[in-house]
Amino acid sequence: MEISIPNKHKDFFQNVYDVVRLIPEGRVTSYGAIAKYLSAPRSSRMVGWAMNSAHGIPDVPAHRVVNRNGMLTGKMHFSSPTEMEDRLKMEGIDTEKDKIVDFKNHYWDPSEELSI
DNA sequence: CCATTGACTTAAG
């Protein structure tokens, strides 16, 4: 009989979700960092695509994922246009014009913190 | 199969 072949991209998506769940409170990371941690440094867009499918996935702090510039590019995809910055504010992260203040100080790199 | 799009990134002006 045939064995159910799991979709590769599904694993990738789950892997992204897993990494996002590991982001500590009050910390943020970038799509590229996650992609790099997944051995796909050129697939930063795929991370964003995975997050787009993350709707309905519990325990996935998507608000802690921003672009390389510390800009809240994904804020528009939240339930409310201010939900992302509001959540970050709640965790002690300030934002200025959709950009995280002192971004590098809050930056969290999975490849570094998780020791690969 | 080809064209377009996207929660990205880097480089150049």
Place this chain on the structure above:
DNA sequence: CCTTAAGCCAATG
């Protein structure tokens, strides 16, 4: 600091 252009990979039409 902001805008454009190009590169990049997968999903979608």
